[in-house]
Amino acid sequence: MESNLYSQGTKVFTIDHNFLGIQGAIASYLIPHTDGVILIESGPGSTIAALTTEIETCGYSINDVTDVLLTHIHLDHAGSAGWLAQQGAHIHVHHIGAPHLLDPRKLLASAERIYGDKMDELWGEFLSVPEDKLSILQDGDIVDVNMLRFQVLDTPGHANHHHAYLFEDICFSGDIGAIRMHGLRHIRLPMPPPEFNLELWKESLGKLQTEFDKGTFRRIAPTHFGIFSDPEWHLNAISEALDKIGEWMETVMPGEPSFDELNQEFLTWTRERSLADGLEQKTLDIYEAANPSWMSSYGIQRYWQKFRKKD
Ligand SMILES: [Zn+2]
Incomplete structure (x- = not known):
């Protein structure tokens, strides 16, 4: 894993939000240009202080964030x-996500159903983005910031409002990676929940694979966490993981488990896979903190009921 590197002549810094005091869980990537800096991902509202400090460590300030x-x-x-937009930054987002940044009430209500009274502690304040600070992106668009070009790839499967960005030799893969x-x-x-979709994820992964095969990128940078220079292994591992969860669902879901049963089975299965990969308990806890299994259990349940359940 590389923390700060020169891509094709452009320096890319990895910013650690130190989410819940955990290092290496949530990243933003900072890319300087001739008139400021670009961020890939704003990070949570609860980690603005860490973001500010980290940007300063890179030699810039929050006010330098243009995009x-x-x-x-x-x-x-x-x-x-929303907070970064208030400081002057321009926000670029998927067209399906855009309405929720302009008016986040629905997004926050559904997050509250999941996180309850932990909302504030986990995520802090979520401010709306003013219309004149928002750029709405479509598949295939190019974002050009002072000659730095980012190609937009529509990549649903984790969420319908998901883009990956191809920049120089890096693929910023968000959560589809x-x-x-x-x-x-x-x-x-x-x-x-509510949009995890196995088939769409496979299609999106196919798009990334095609770009990689064309030689479009040589590194992959998921938001959780870091820039990896073995995209071939990484993409294969995702493909394998998608196949495995597909098989797992085929064995478990037709038995119509309750949520608790499903969750327990999924936790056990996840743990076994992790131990087989040689993970230590400490690392397992960090993976669990960045990506709680119960959340995926809800997503699996919803996906199965919506798309796969035979009446
Ligand atoms: Zn996500």
Whole structure:
């Protein structure tokens, strides 16, 4: 894993939000240009202080942030976008996510159903983004910031409002690029409700694979966490993980387990896979903190009921 590197002549800094005091869980990527800096992901509203300090460590200030490219609008990726817009930054987002940044009430209500009274502590304040600070992106668009070009790839499967960005030799893969932490060769799929969709994820992964095969990128940077220079292994591991969860669902879900039963089975299965990959308990806890299994259990349940259940 590389923390700060020169891409094709451009320096890319990895910013650690130190989410809940955990290192290496949620990243933003900072890219300087001739008139300021670009951020990939704003990070949560609860980690603005860490973001500010980290940007200063890189030699810049919050006021230098001209553009924020969001992979999607989940709170760990886009939570402080509104605040950054207030500081003057321009926010770029998927067209399906855009209405929720302009008016976050629905997004926050559904997050509250999941997180309850932990909302504030986990995610802080989520401010709306004013219309004149918002750029709405479509598949295939190019975001050009002072000659730095980012190609937009529509990549649903984790969420319908998800983009990956291709920049120089890096693919910023958000959550469609799964979760891989501490430089390990261990992949986890974040499968949250309400939009996790196995088939769409496979299609999106196919798009990334095609770009990689064309030589478009040589590094992959998931938001959780870091820039990896073995995209071939990484993409294969996601493909394998998608197949495995598909098989797991086929064995478990037709038995119509209650949520608690499903969750317990999924936890056990996840733990066994992690131990087989050689993970230590400590690392397992960090993966669990960045991507709680119960969240994926809800996503799996919802996906199965909506798309796969035979009446
Ligand atoms: Zn997400």
